[in-house]
Structures are given as C-alpha cells and as structure tokens.
Amino acid sequence: xxxxxxxxxxxxxxxxxxxxxxxxxDPADLQxxxxxxxxxxxxxxxxxxxxxxxxxxxxxxxxxATSLVADIQLIASATIWAITHYIGDGMNMESTVxxxxxxxxxxxxxxxxxxxxxxxxLKSKR
Amino acid sequence: MESNNTTIWIIIRRMRIPFLVIIVTFxxxxxxxxxxxxxxxxxxxxxxxxxxxxxxVSYMASTIGFGEAPYSxxxxxxxxxxxxxxxxxxxxxxxxxxxxxLIQDKRLARELAISRFRKKIVSIDEPFIIVLGYxxxxxxxxxxxxxxxxxxxxxDKNEEKIEELELENFIPEVPALAADASNPDVLKMAGIHxxxxxxxxxxxxxxxxxxxxxxxxxxxxxxxxxxxxxxxESQSEHLNNLGINYVEDPFKFISKRFYLALTSxxxxxLEMWIFGHILKMKEREKIPHGLYVLxxxxxxxxxxxxxxxxxxxxYNYIDIKSSTYKKRKKSAxxxxxEDYEKLIDAGIEEAVGVIAATKxxxxxxxxxxxxxxxxxxxxxxxxxxxxDDLGIFKTARVNRIYILERILADFSYTYIAEPLTYRFVRIxxxxxxxxxxxxxAKMQKVIxxxxxxxxxxxxxxxxxALSKECRDKSIxxxxxxxxxxxxxxxxxxxxxxxxxxxxxxxxxPEESMQIKEGLSLLxxxxxxxxxxLEYIINNYYELYYVMTGQxxxxxxxxxxxxx
Numbered sequence: 001x002x003x004x005x006x007x008x009x010x011x012x013x014x015x016x017x018x019x020x021x022x023x024x025x026d027p028a029d030l031q032x033x034x035x036x037x038x039x040x041x042x043x044x045x046x047x048x049x050x051x052x053x054x055x056x057x058x059x060x061x062x063x064x065a066t067s068l069v070a071d072i073q074l075i076a077s078a079t080i081w082a083i084t085h086y087i088g089d090g091m092n093m094e095s096t097v098x099x100x101x102x103x104x105x106x107x108x109x110x111x112x113x114x115x116x117x118x119x120x121x122l123k124s125k126r
Numbered sequence: 127m128e129s130n131n132t133t134i135w136i137i138i139r140r141m142r143i144p145f146l147v148i149i150v151t152f153x154x155x156x157x158x159x160x161x162x163x164x165x166x167x168x169x170x171x172x173x174x175x176x177x178x179x180x181x182x183v184s185y186m187a188s189t190i191g192f193g194e195a196p197y198s199x200x201x202x203x204x205x206x207x208x209x210x211x212x213x214x215x216x217x218x219x220x221x222x223x224x225x226x227x228l229i230q231d232k233r234l235a236r237e238l239a240i241s242r243f244r245k246k247i248v249s250i251d252e253p254f255i256i257v258l259g260y261x262x263x264x265x266x267x268x269x270x271x272x273x274x275x276x277x278x279x280x281x282d283k284n285e286e287k288i289e290e291l292e293l294e295n296f297i298p299e300v301p302a303l304a305a306d307a308s309n310p311d312v313l314k315m316a317g318i319h320x321x322x323x324x325x326x327x328x329x330x331x332x333x334x335x336x337x338x339x340x341x342x343x344x345x346x347x348x349x350x351x352x353x354x355x356x357x358x359e360s361q362s363e364h365l366n367n368l369g370i371n372y373v374e375d376p377f378k379f380i381s382k383r384f385y386l387a388l389t390s391x392x393x394x395x396l397e398m399w400i401f402g403h404i405l406k407m408k409e410r411e412k413i414p415h416g417l418y419v420l421x422x423x424x425x426x427x428x429x430x431x432x433x434x435x436x437x438x439x440x441y442n443y444i445d446i447k448s449s450t451y452k453k454r455k456k457s458a459x460x461x462x463x464e465d466y467e468k469l470i471d472a473g474i475e476e477a478v479g480v481i482a483a484t485k486x487x488x489x490x491x492x493x494x495x496x497x498x499x500x501x502x503x504x505x506x507x508x509x510x511x512x513x514d515d516l517g518i519f520k521t522a523r524v525n526r527i528y529i530l531e532r533i534l535a536d537f538s539y540t541y542i543a544e545p546l547t548y549r550f551v552r553i554x555x556x557x558x559x560x561x562x563x564x565x566x567a568k569m570q571k572v573i574x575x576x577x578x579x580x581x582x583x584x585x586x587x588x589x590x591a592l593s594k595e596c597r598d599k600s601i602x603x604x605x606x607x608x609x610x611x612x613x614x615x616x617x618x619x620x621x622x623x624x625x626x627x628x629x630x631x632x633x634x635p636e637e638s639m640q641i642k643e644g645l646s647l648l649x650x651x652x653x654x655x656x657x658x659l660e661y662i663i664n665n666y667y668e669l670y671y672v673m674t675g676q677x678x679x680x681x682x683x684x685x686x687x688x689x
Contacts, residue, residue, distance in 0.1 A: 036160075039176055043153040050146050054139045082177040 005121075011048040012063075012117050015070065016110035018044055023107050027100040028093055035081070038103065042074045045106070048113075059120050066113040073106035133237045140228055144221035148187075151217035155183045155210035162206050166197045187214035239303070240315070246301035247317045250277050255542060256316050257327045258307045258339060260287040262513045264329060265294070266535035267542075272296045274543050279316050281307045308338060310346060318346045325351035325542050329374070329534055333361045340370050353538045357425055374537055376530045381429035382555060384528075387413050388437040392562030393554050399577075400551055401536045405566065406575045410525050414505050415439060416478030419469065421460075421493045422446045426483040426509050426528075442472040446493075448486035460492035461499075469500055479505035487515045491522055546581045546648040550623045553633055565634070573618045573652055580656065582663070583646040589663035596641045601673065604637040608672040610658055617655040623648035 018041045025032025049067040052060065077099045084095040159179035166172045174182070178196055185192050186207070199207065228234055254277035257264045268278050278300045282288055285304040292302065305312040307328075317323050328339040333356055340354045355374045356362045362373045386394040391407060399405045418434060418441040420427055427443060434441045452458050474480065480497040482490035490508045497504055510519050510529045519527050540548045554562075569577055586593050595601065603624075609615040624635040627644030635647075651659065662668045670678035 035176055036157075039153075039157065039160075043149060046149045047146060050142055050149070053142050053145075054135065056135060078176070082175075085175070086177065 008048075008051040009117060009121075011044060011051050012067075012110075012113055015041070015044045015048040015067075016107070016114050019070070019074070019103060019107045019110050023100060023103045027097050027104075030091060030096050030099075033100060038074070038078055038081070038099075041103070041106070042071075042078060045070050045074055045110075059116065063113055063116055066109045066116070069109040070106040070113070073102050073109065077102035077106070133234065133241055136231075136234050136237060137228060140224060140231075141221075144217075144224045147217040148214075148221050151210075151213045152183055152187065155187075155214055156180055158206045158210065159183065159203070162203050164197060164200050164203050172197075183210065183214060186211060187218045189215060189218075240305075243301055243303045244315060246299070247279065247315070247320075250279075250301075250317070250322065252277055253322050253324045254279055254317065255325045255327065256281065256313075256318060256323060258282070259328070259330050260284075260291050260302070261329075263531045263535045263538070264327065265291075266513070266532070267327065267539050268296060268300060270535075270539045271543060272298065272300070276543060281305060281312060281316050283307070308335070308342065310342060313342065313346055318343060318350070323347060323350055325353060327353040327538055327542070329353070329355040329538065333357055337361060337364060340365055341368060344368060344370065351542065353541055355534065372541060374534060376534050377425045377429040379533050379537060380426065380528050380530075381433045383533075384430055385433035385436055386555065387526075388415075388433065388439060390559035390562055392559055392566045393557060395566060396562055397551055397554055400540070400547055400579065404576050405569060413526075414478040417441065417473055417476055418479045418481060419444070419472045419474050419477045419497070420481045420483065421469075422448070422482065422484035422490075422509075424483070424485065426485075426530075427481075430481055430483060430507075442477075444468050444472050446484050446489065448484040448489050451484075451489065452486070458486055458488040458492075460489050461496040465496060466500070469497060474500045474504070477501065477504060479507060481507040481509075483509045485511060487511050487518070491518065494522060494524055544581055546623050546625055546646055547579065549625070549631060550633075550648055553623075553631075569620055569650060572620055573650060573655075577618075577620075577650045577652060578656065579622070579648065579650045581646060581648055582659070584641060584643055584663070591666045591669045592641065592663040593643050595666075595669060595673075596643060599673075601641045602637065603635060603639045603641060605673055606641075606659060606662060607637070608662075610662055610668045610672060613672050613675045617651065617658055619649060619651040619655050619659060621647055622650055 018037060022033055022037040022041050045067065049064070049071055052064045052067055055061075055063070080095055080102065081091075081099050084091055088095070156176065156179040159174050159182065160176055161173070163171050163173055174196075182195055255271065256279045257268060258281050260280050260282040264280070268280070271278050275298065277298055278296070280288070280291055280300055280302040282291075282302070282304060283306050288302045288304040291300065294300075303312070303316065305315075307313060307316075318326065326339070326343045328336050328343070330336050330339070336354050336356060340352055343350065343352055351372065352370050353372060353374060354365055354370060355376070356365055357375055357377055362375055365373050383394065383397065386397060391412070395403070395405060395407050416439075418439060420431055420434075420441050420443040423431070423443045423445040424447065427445075431441060431443060446460070448458075451460075455462070474497055480494065480501075482493035482497075484490055484493070487510060490510070494506045494508055497506065505526075506524045507526045507528070508519060508522075508524045510516065510527050511531070513529060513531045516529070537548075540551070582588060584593050584596065592601070592606075603621060607616050607619050609617050621635050622633075624632040624639065625646045626632075627642065632639065649656075649659070662672055667678045670676070
C-alpha cells in the first residue's frame with residue numbers, strides 16, 4: 001500500500017463526489033444547491049490540485065490540467081454567485097443556471113481526472 | 127526540453143506543503159466565520175456570507191487588518207477570529223518564509239544560471255569560440271577576440287572564476303557557466319554541437335585533462351578547430367593520432383623562437399613583429415654568441431638546451447628544481463655560498479649569457495641578480511611563469527623574458543582569429559636568413575619601423591566593390607597598391623601572404639597576381655595606407671580610378687544596359 005497514492009486518490013475522488021453533490025438537483029432552483037457544498041468543492045479541488053503538483057510524467061501533467069480546469073470553473077461559479085448577489089440585482093434564473101452549469105463543467109473535468117487516475121492504477125503492476 | 131523546466135519543478139515541489147497549509151487554514155477560518163452567528167447594526171441576527179468571510183480572512187491572514195467587517199463582531203465571533211489569527215498568520219508566514227528560502231536556494235540559483243546561459247547560447251547567431259577554463263592566458267585571448275568582435279563562451283569549474291569574468295564586462299558579452307567541462311552535457315550546453323561553433327580552446331595546466339577534452343570535443347563535433355596545450359612529446363603524438371593537427375606546446379614554441387633568435391635574427395624579428403614587437407631589433411635584444419649557463423633543466427631548460435645545441439653553441443647546465451630547492455633551503459632566494467660555487471663551476475665568469483628557466487619566478491629573478499654579481503656584462507634571459515609578475519621582471523632589466531602564458535595566448539589567438547598570420551609564422555621558420563633580411567629591409571624602407579598587419583578577404587562583406595569587379599575583369603594585385611590621390615604613386619603596402627580559395631598559399635605574392643573572389647591577403651602597411659586600401663576595395667569610384675586613372679562617370683544608361 002502506497003500512502004501517497006491513498007491520500008492523492010482520496011482527494012481526487014472526494015473532489016469529484018462533492019462537486020457532484022453541489023451540482024445534483026434542479027439547476028434553476030438554488031434551494032437544491034448549498035453554498036457550503038460549493039465552498040467545500042472549491043477547497044477540496046484546490047487541495048487535489050496541489051497533490052498533483054510536482055509529478056513530471058505525462059499522466060501527471062494531464063491530471064494537473066484537468067484539476068486546473070475544475071478549479072477555474074468552480075471559482076468562476078462562486079464569483080458569479082458573489083457578483084450577482086452583491087453587485088447585480090440579486091439571483092435570478094439566468095445567474096442561478098450559470099452557477100450550476102459552471103459547476104457541472106467542473107464535474108466533467110473531475111470525472112476525467114478520476115478516470116485517468118483509475119486507469120493509471122490498473123496499469124500499475126505494484 | 128525537460129531540463130529547461132527544472133527551475134519550475136524545484137519551485138513547485140518546494141511550495142506544495144506551504145500551499146496546502148495556506149488553503150487548509152483559510153478554509154477552516156472561512157467556514158467557521160460563516161457558521162458562527164453575528165448581530166448587525168440594528169441588533170438583528172445574521173450570518174456572514176462566504177464572500178464576507180473570504181474578504182475578512184484574506185486581509186486578516188496577510189496581517190493587513192482593515193478592522194471588523196461588515197459589522198462589529200460578537201464575542202463568539204471574536205473568539206473564533208482569535209483562533210483564526212494564529213492559524214492563518216502562521217500558515218501565511220510559513221509560505222512566505224519558504225519563498226524567501228527558495229530565492230536563496232543554491233540549487234535553484236544554479237538552475238536559473240543554467241537556463242540563462244542556455245538562452246544566451248541560443249541567441250548567439252554568429253560564429254563563436256568555446257574557452258574551457260578561465261585564467262590569465264584565456265583572459266588575454268578573450269580580450270583580443272572581443273576586440274575583433276568575436277563571440278566567446280566560457281566554461282570553468284570554479285564559480286569564483288566565473289564571477290571574476292562577469293566583473294570584466296567584456297563587450298560583446300561573454301556567456302559563462304560554472305560547470306565541469308569534462309561532462310559532455312555541459313559542453314553541449316555551451317553549444318559545441320552547433321554549426322556556429324568554430325573552435326574550442328583547452329589550455330589547462332594538466333596535460334591529460336587537455337587530451338581528454340580534445341577527445342571529447344572531437345567526438346562531439348568533427349568540424350571544429352581545437353586549440354589544445356600539450357607539454358610532452360608523447361602527449362602531442364597521442365593528440366596527433368586523434369587527428370588533431372594543431373597542438374600547442376609552449377616549450378616547443380620557445381625552443382624554436384630561441385633557435386631563430388640565435389641563428390637568424392631577421393626571421394626572429396619578423397616573428398616578434400607579428401606578435402606586436404616593433405620591426406627593429408633593440409640593442410639589448412642582440413644575442414651574443416659564446417658560452418651559456420643554463421639554470422634549471424626541466425622541460426623549459428631542455429627546450430632551450432636543444433635550441434642551443436642545434437645552433438652549435440656551447441652551454442653548461444645546473445639542474446635546479448624549484449620545488450626541491452625550496453624544500454631543501456626553505457627559501458626561494460637563490461644566491462648562498464653553495465649557489466655561488468655552482469655558478470662559478472658552470473663557468474659563469476667566462477660565460478656570455480645566463481638563462482634562468484625554473485618554474486619559480488622568484489628563483490629565476492635571484493638567479494639573474496646573482497649571475498650579474500659574478501659577471502657584470504652577462505646577457506640575461508629569464509622564464510616568467512605568470513603574467514602577474516610582469517612588472518617585477520621589467521624593473522629587473524632582464525635582457526630577454528620568455529613569458530609562457532603570453533606565448534600561449536599569442537599563438538592561440540593567432541591560430542583562431544588570424545589564420546593567415548599563423549601560416550605566415552609557420553612558413554617563416556622554414557625560410558633562410560637572407561630571405562628574412564631582404565624582407566625586413568624592404569618593409570623598413572617602404573613602411574618604416576612600425577608597420578601594422580591585418581588580413582583582408584576579397585568577398586562581398588569585406589571588399590564590396592572589388593569582389594564584384596574582379597568577376598569579369600582581370601585585376602592585378604599591383605592595382606591595390608596605387609594611391610587614390612594619384613594613381614601613379616604607391617601606397618605603403620606590402621602583401622606578405624596570399625591564400626586562394628582552394629587553399630593554395632603564395633608567400634610574398636607577385637604583383638602581377640590575378641585577384642579572384644575568395645582570395646585572402648595578409649597585408650603589412652601603415653595606418654593611413656590601410657584606410658586607403660579599404661576605401662579602394664569597397665568603393666566603386668575609388669577602385670575605378672586606381673584601375674584606369676580616370677574618374678568613373680555615373681550614367682543611368684549604363685546602369686540599364688547592365689541589367
């Protein structure tokens with residue numbers, strides 16, 4: 001058992017599952033989507049990104065790229081939320097859907113990341 | 127490509143944990159603040175939004191501290207904030223501390239230096255020369271090459287030497303790297319495999335290191351010139367077997383030069399003139415013939431002994447080894463009773479000259495002064511080992527000084543930058559004294575005691591007009607000697623050597639020689655004539671005048687008809 005693998009695997013998968021938790025539900029209704037969940041998704045994604053830093057292999061680079069995509073999408077989602085809430089005229093249908101769909105995009109990136117991670121694990125002989 | 131990014135990887139690896147610490151502490155603080163209830167200005171309960179909490183934590187952690195926002199905190203909130211302060215500020219400082227440590231990190235600094243060096247090498251788009259090792263000799267070579275606008279790259283193991291070089295402020299810039307040159311990767315970094323790399327100079331103290339470098343460089347690039355120092359016969363032979371036809375043996379140079387000085391002073395003065403001496407023998411340079419006393423019989427002493435023997439001049443030698451001498455007498459001052467006796471035994475009182483050829487400059491100087499005490503009019507010759515001691519030797523009024531480092535620098539520079547001049551020196555050694563006498567007399571008569579010498583190649587870059595004109599017209603060498611003021615007068619110019627495009631060498635070329643494109647010339651002249659010559663070969667009107675004696679008329683019709 002490789003501790004390093006356990007920790008990074010844990011965070012990569014947790015990033016995806018939490019992201020899914022926020023994304024799941026009616027995309028037009030914010031009541032189904034908790035801000036706490038978005039916050040947790042961002043933090044876990046950032047941690048997962050840092051876990052992937054420093055891996056010089058080809059796979060490591062692709063994993064890092066997917067993670068960065070997820071980070072950017074989630075942070076954009078939170079930013080839209082904050083801007084419409086404080087500067088615009090409050091949350092409306094359009095901004096709500098934008099927030100949720102951005103997190104949906106992040107979820108896609110996270111899924112790819114997990115698939116790559118699993119593939120690499122299966123390929124590994126140790 | 128991968129090694130280019132090493133710097134980034136070092137930073138990322140080192141920053142992983144600080145980043146993690148910052149993210150986790152921020153997350154905990156923000157989460158806490160959003161959960162703990164507060165009271166707004168009107169006494170209504172509220173909870174901080176994520177944006178409020180993020181904003182507050184950001185300026186709290188970085189110790190900017192704008193105060194409590196958006197409303198004054200309750201005691202519950204303050205309790206949590208006091209925990210957060212210690213948590214985040216420590217995390218933040220840890221991160222900054224790591225960055226500061228990274229900046230001072232030796233490995234990172236080295237990686238940065240390497241990547242800067244690489245970039246500089248890539249950006250060199252003219253021919254360049256790699257110099258291995260930075261010392262008195264190579265500094266001299268680099269200075270002269272820089273004056274000729276040639277690009278040089280330096281590799282030296284010693285970091286201090288590289289710093290020293292950077293302080294010299296050579297123009298054009300000399301990229302330098304502190305690394306072990308015997309590593310092929312380092313040589314590749316220095317650009318040895320590039321087409322633009324013309325030569326490698328390796329003049330290390332250690333012969334075997336030079337051989338190793340020669341072999342390595344030859345393997346990495348077949349086409350470059352190699353300037354390799356070798357001080358023993360077997361080493362030189364070994365290098366020749368490797369296919370390296372230019373080997374620098376300073377002792378051989380000295381032996382040949384001394385032989386020339388003994389047998390044919392005119393050839394000697396020509397060689398010295400090539401290396402910057404004036405074209406006239408000074409009184410104190412005339413070498414007397416008679417018995418010589420040779421002090422020190424190492425590589426240098428033997429080289430001089432060979433020259434004396436070849437010239438048929440008698441000599442006695444005293445074998446003084448500087449290292450054992452210093453160990454035995456515990457001083458580097460030659461001249462106690464025992465030494466006096468030795469000198470007298472060797473016949474110093476009847477001798478016409480004394481040669482101090484040990485490896486130690488102080489011993490050499492004291493040999494000279496002791497010999498002078500015993501024989502007032504003795505002719506003195508000394509070996510000087512490092513250029514740093516030049517001042518002392520000059521004030522000691524030694525008749526002739528052989529500076530090993532200077533000789534090496536002279537030959538290396540000439541070989542690399544002035545190939546025709548180098549050929550000229552080589553051919554000099556095969557000529558007779560009468561030939562030399564005639565040439566020196568001619569040069570003194572035409573140009574004077576202090577001619578300059580330079581090389582000119584007839585090509586588009588250096589001789590614009592001539593290179594075009596000589597394609598379809600036959601132009602003789604004598605045309606170039608005509609003055610552009612009056613074509614019947616002659617400039618103070620002597621052509622010493624001509625090399626045709628196919629490599630044929632003409633020593634002292636005939637005036638009727640046809641000029642062809644690609645011809646290169648070694649010219650001796652004075653400054654004014656050089657200027658005139660350069661005008662003539664580059665300017666159509668000047669060239670036309672010296673060819674025909676008439677002014678060239680500019681006609682548009684002619685232009686068109688040519689096309």
